[in-house]
Amino acid sequence: xxxxxWYGARDVRVENVPEPKLLNRRDAIVRITLTAICxxxxxxxxxxxxxxxxxxxxxxxxxxxxxxxxxxxxxLKKGDRVVVPFTICCGRCFYCQxxxxxxxxxxxxxxxxxxxxxxxxxxxxxxxSHIYGGFAGGxxxxxxxxxxxxxxxxxxxxxxxxxxxFLSDIFPTGYQAAEYCNIQPGDVIAVWGxxxxxxxxxxxxxxxxxxxxxxxxxxxxxxxxxxxxxxxxLDFRDLDVVEKLKELTAGRGPDGxxxxxxxxxxxxxIDALYDRAKQAMRMETDRPHALRQAIQAxxxxxxxxxPGVYGGLIDKFPIxxxxxxxxxxxxxxxxxxxxxxxxxxxxxxxxxDPSFVITHRVRIDDAPRMYSTFQKHEDNCIKVVMRPN
Amino acid sequence: MQVxxxxxxxxxxxxxxxxxxAVGGGILAVTGIQRRSVGGVAMALIGGDLLRRAIxxxxxxxxxxxxxxxxxGQGAETTSVPYxxxxxxxxxxxxxxxxxxxxxxFRQFSNLANFMENVHSVRDLDGQRSHWVVAGPxxxxxxxxxxxxNEVENELIAWRTLPGADVDHAxxxxxxxxxxxxxxxxxxxxxxxxxxxxxxxxxxxxxxxxPTQQIHKxxxxxxxxxxxxxxxVTKGQPSGRTAKPSSSQEREEREVEHASRESFPASDAPxxxx
Numbered sequence: 001x002x003x004x005x006w007y008g009a010r011d012v013r014v015e016n017v018p019e020p021k022l023l024n025r026r027d028a029i030v031r032i033t034l035t036a037i038c039x040x041x042x043x044x045x046x047x048x049x050x051x052x053x054x055x056x057x058x059x060x061x062x063x064x065x066x067x068x069x070x071x072x073x074x075x076l077k078k079g080d081r082v083v084v085p086f087t088i089c090c091g092r093c094f095y096c097q098x099x100x101x102x103x104x105x106x107x108x109x110x111x112x113x114x115x116x117x118x119x120x121x122x123x124x125x126x127x128x129s130h131i132y133g134g135f136a137g138g139x140x141x142x143x144x145x146x147x148x149x150x151x152x153x154x155x156x157x158x159x160x161x162x163x164x165x166f167l168s169d170i171f172p173t174g175y176q177a178a179e180y181c182n183i184q185p186g187d188v189i190a191v192w193g194x195x196x197x198x199x200x201x202x203x204x205x206x207x208x209x210x211x212x213x214x215x216x217x218x219x220x221x222x223x224x225x226x227x228x229x230x231x232x233x234l235d236f237r238d239l240d241v242v243e244k245l246k247e248l249t250a251g252r253g254p255d256g257x258x259x260x261x262x263x264x265x266x267x268x269x270i271d272a273l274y275d276r277a278k279q280a281m282r283m284e285t286d287r288p289h290a291l292r293q294a295i296q297a298x299x300x301x302x303x304x305x306x307p308g309v310y311g312g313l314i315d316k317f318p319i320x321x322x323x324x325x326x327x328x329x330x331x332x333x334x335x336x337x338x339x340x341x342x343x344x345x346x347x348x349x350x351x352x353d354p355s356f357v358i359t360h361r362v363r364i365d366d367a368p369r370m371y372s373t374f375q376k377h378e379d380n381c382i383k384v385v386m387r388p389n
Numbered sequence: 390m391q392v393x394x395x396x397x398x399x400x401x402x403x404x405x406x407x408x409x410x411a412v413g414g415g416i417l418a419v420t421g422i423q424r425r426s427v428g429g430v431a432m433a434l435i436g437g438d439l440l441r442r443a444i445x446x447x448x449x450x451x452x453x454x455x456x457x458x459x460x461x462g463q464g465a466e467t468t469s470v471p472y473x474x475x476x477x478x479x480x481x482x483x484x485x486x487x488x489x490x491x492x493x494x495f496r497q498f499s500n501l502a503n504f505m506e507n508v509h510s511v512r513d514l515d516g517q518r519s520h521w522v523v524a525g526p527x528x529x530x531x532x533x534x535x536x537x538x539n540e541v542e543n544e545l546i547a548w549r550t551l552p553g554a555d556v557d558h559a560x561x562x563x564x565x566x567x568x569x570x571x572x573x574x575x576x577x578x579x580x581x582x583x584x585x586x587x588x589x590x591x592x593x594x595x596x597x598x599x600p601t602q603q604i605h606k607x608x609x610x611x612x613x614x615x616x617x618x619x620x621x622v623t624k625g626q627p628s629g630r631t632a633k634p635s636s637s638q639e640r641e642e643r644e645v646e647h648a649s650r651e652s653f654p655a656s657d658a659p660x661x662x663x
Contacts (some may be wrong), residue, residue: 005629017627022620055629074619088616094485094571106617112606124621136626231504 001145002388003057003140004367007049010375012058012368018142020136025072028148030084032064034161035138037367037374037384038086038169039195040262040309044129045371048263048286049311051113051130059139060086060126061168063161066152067142073149082152084145085336086169087134088124091150095123102333105148108133108245122333139367141388153340156348162355162385166200171354174200174260174340175207177307180330181256183208190214190245190254190297192290194222194233196383197307198260202229203352205256214248216241221380225357242297253299253363261290262308271316278315295322306331357383364388407443413441475558478600479532482608486615490645492543492564494615495575504610504620507603518551531555557582575611577604 003016020029038061043049062199063083066076076082089096093105104123113131114121124146127137136144145152155164174197181189191198194217205213206229215226215233215265223233234244245254248262275287294304295318304327322329346352358372362370370384402410417436442448461525494500498511498519507524514520518536525531533554539547539561547561558581565574579600592614613620 001627003627003629005632007629013629015629015632017629020627021625023622023625026617053628053630055632057626057628088621090613092485092616092618094483097485106613106619109613109621109623111609112602133621134623136623136628140627144626147617348625354591374395 001141002364003136004059004364006044006052006056006058007054007214009046010372011087012045012371013364014367015055017057017140019142022068022070023144024071024146025371026149027070027151028066028073029068030062030064030082030138030143030145030152031067032062032138032141032143032388033081034064034165035051035059035062035140035364035386035388036165037061037139037370037386039197040128041371042375043263043311046264048146049129051134051261053130053134054200056127056129056134057136057140058127059137059143060128061165061170062126062143063155063165063168064143066148069148075149076152076154080152081155081157082154083155083164083167083340084126084138084143085151085153085167085172085340086126086128087151087333087336088133088146089150089337090147096150097340099335100333101111101337110134110175122310125333139364139386139388142365151337153344155344159347159357162358163353164344165385166196166354166357167340167343167347169334169336170196170357171200171204171335172336173307174199174202175339175343176205176211176334177201177207177258177260177305178204178256180305181205181208181258181303183210183256185209186211186253187255188212188214188249189256189258190216191226191231191259191260192216192294192295193257193259193308194219194226195260198222198258199225199357199382200354201258201260201307202226202231205258206230207346207351210256214245214254219377219380221359222382225382228356230240241293245297249299253297254302255299256303256305257294257298259291259294259304259306259308262306263287263310277313286310286312286314288317292316292318295327298325298327300325301327303328303330307334358385360384362386402442402446402448404481407446407596410439411443414443475580475582476600478581478604479577480604480608481574481576482612483567483572483574484612485617488566488573489543490651491573491575491615492546493566495562495611498545504614505607506610519548523556525555575608577608579604 001017001019002014002282003017005013007013022029039276041058044052066078066080066082068078087102088107089101089104090106095101095103095105102123107124108121110130110133111121117131122132124133124135126135126143128138135146153167164233177197178189178201183189183205187210189210191201193212194215197213202213202215213231215223215231216236217223217226217233218235218237226233232248271292272287272289275289279287290308291306298304306329347354359380360370362384364386367386373379374384376380414436418433421432421436423429424432498513501511503506509522509524509530512520518534520532520534522530522532524549533556534551535548536551537546537548539545544564545561549559550557558579560577561633563576567574610620
């Protein structure tokens with residue numbers, strides 16, 4: 001089968017690899033009908049995530065048709081149409097029982113590597129390095145899905161693939177980011193980054209009752225898409241962001257601030273240049289420019305919610321500001337199963353059509369070119385989907 | 390992991406080794422003195438230290454390495470790891486399953502090879518004694534017989550190795566209810582006498598077989614099996630590393646295979662490693 005494989009920084013190739021087999025009793029094999037490139041795949045593409053191995057199959061946003069199930073999978077059968085969440089979870093450990101699905105104790109065979117880096121290990125992820133389990137990803141014609149009796153969500157025939165594909169990651173991720181802001185009537189939410197997760201965070205904030213959403217980016221096309229979602233979209237290059245947000249909220253500051261940028265922020269302020277230099281010298285692994293602004297801008301007692309991925313260490317973290325204002329910080333990988341079914345219901349009711357974010361529909365053979373286009377923000381690229389079969 | 394070394398100046402050299410030290414040290418010292426050169430002084434000093442080692446029965450090098458070649462002395466028949474010596478490992482994990490279930494799984498010794506990466510097999514000999522085959526350094530296997538010397542149902546299993554073991558050790562597993570219905574706390578305590586003292590553990594660490602990490606990994610796998618019903622594997626997945634060759638390469642390989650088959654007599658088939 002064809003699969004998108006990682007070979008190093010800015011080197012991905014489409015290879016002809018063997019088809020996956022059932023390896024555990026709770027596995028299923030899915031024939032993939034639609035798959036996407038995620039913004040977090042760019043962190044792999046740029047070489048910022050450790051423990052990748054040459055030849056690893058990428059991709060964690062995919063859906064398809066079940067073609068084979070393991071002996072212990074009772075709730076799925078051949079022919080079922082499913083969306084697969086990017087986090088793998090056993091459904092039975094302490095964390096799964098507490099609905100903290102992405103922290104599953106049993107889905108990452110390399111959990112002890114994770115412990116060395118982070119103290120404790122999180123659950124396994126598809127196509128996202130060996131520290132997260134080393135599972136082959138879904139930018140391929142077929143994928144093996146472990147614990148298939150827990151993760152995959154069955155999809156009714158009435159919905160198109162492109163309407164439900166993003167239940168695999170970015171819609172729930174944007175939604176969790178907004179939910180973490182504990183939105184109350186009258187709340188103003190500010191969103192840093194208008195990539196796909198930012199776009200879903202904007203729309204989710206409105207679904208959860210936000211009065212206004214202010215979105216920040218420097219790409220005109222992304223700002224335009226944010227505006228279409230109802231946000232007041234600002235180009236951060238023209239602004240003193242913290243002052244502008246204060247002004248727009250009559251001195252209160254946003255009630256919730258969402259950092260949908262993560263470790264590769266590119267700002268124009270002094271601290272952004274400082275981060276770039278330190279990261280280049282390997283003295284700082286992540287560039288937290290957006291996060292610093294979000295903390296500085298947030299109103300007293302507000303929430304800073306971080307769906308953007310961070311992997312290592314940051315520097316000049318404004319803990320004094322966060323402390324002085326009594327902020328709540330919420331973050332982490334998405335607890336997918338909390339959101340997939342309720343959001344599917346919202347899609348079925350016509351409250352949102354997630355396909356709005358797609359800008360490029362290509363064949364899997366185009367993946368290497370599209371990684372480059374997406375990474376360079378060329379051709380107004382926001383979201384790439386691929387039909388591998 | 391904690392390295393337990395014996396008391397300063399305790400006897401840690403066996404009788405035979407002391408005699409060899411005395412003879413060798415004496416020869417070195419006398420020869421060195423006769424030479425009357427810088428090299429001779431060095432020889433004399435080394436010889437002198439060997440003599441000290443022979444007379445006191447104590448080696449500083451062995452002390453640092455946790456090695457003891459002196460006989461175990463009194464009680465050797467009932468202790469597997471001599472007093473104040475060896476390497477001790479403590480590891481624990483919480484498993485979200487009832488205590489009786491965790492205990493039962495562990496007490497069925499044939500299950501141990503399911504979650505202990507280096508254990509090839511554990512054979513129950515008579516309910517109390519068992520025979521272990523375990524992966525050792527450099528691709529070798531090490532074996533031992535162990536006996537359960539203390540057992541409290543659903544609470545404790547303690548064992549020690551019997552004389553003749555490749556690695557002398559003693560250990561116990563404790564099962565306790567975790568608070569608030571969180572399942573069972575499983576605590577492993579292991580003390581062993583490494584084949585070459587602390588150096589053995591250091592070498593093992595190089596090969597990723599350092600006991601603390603190994604036991605820690607094994608306990609995670611025990612948790613995976615008991616909670617999720619299986620430990621996920623990734624070996625056997627496709628990747629670019631197992632990419633199929635392009636069709637032209639494939640043809641070439643087939644041709645080579647064909648030729649080599651003809652060039653061998655029928656009774657001596659070529660070996661393929663695919």
